Amino acid sequence: MVGFLFFVLGTNHIMAQEYKPSAQEVKKHTVMEMYEPDLVLSVAERKQLKEKRENSIALRKRILDTLDISERRRERLLKVLNKNPFSNEMNKAMADIDFIEEEQ
Numbered sequence: 001m002v003g004f005l006f007f008v009l010g011t012n013h014i015m016a017q018e019y020k021p022s023a024q025e026v027k028k029h030t031v032m033e034m035y036e037p038d039l040v041l042s043v044a045e046r047k048q049l050k051e052k053r054e055n056s057i058a059l060r061k062r063i064l065d066t067l068d069i070s071e072r073r074r075e076r077l078l079k080v081l082n083k084n085p086f087s088n089e090m091n092k093a094m095a096d097i098d099f100i101e102e103e104q
């Protein structure tokens with residue numbers, strides 16, 4: 001019984017110790033920002049580029065959905081679009097589509 005009492009009191013002391021987080025500081029600027037601040041885009045510019053990219057991907061998906069191509073090719077192009085929307089294969093497919101539209 002006495003041993004159990006010492007055990008409970010000992011674990012209580014261990015659990016009551018304060019947790020002290022490490023004193024690591026977050027860097028305010030990256031190395032790139034310190035030496036080449038002109039190359040780092042602002043948050044607003046990054047958001048604008050992201051929206052432009054998402055709009056471009058959405059447009060390409062709509063184009064692929066309206067094309068008269070086989071379902072297998074459409075699925076393959078959609079997979080390429082999701083993986084890398086600006087790949088050579090996707091750009092070639094979009095160029096072929098634009099060329100066909102201009103001929104008509």
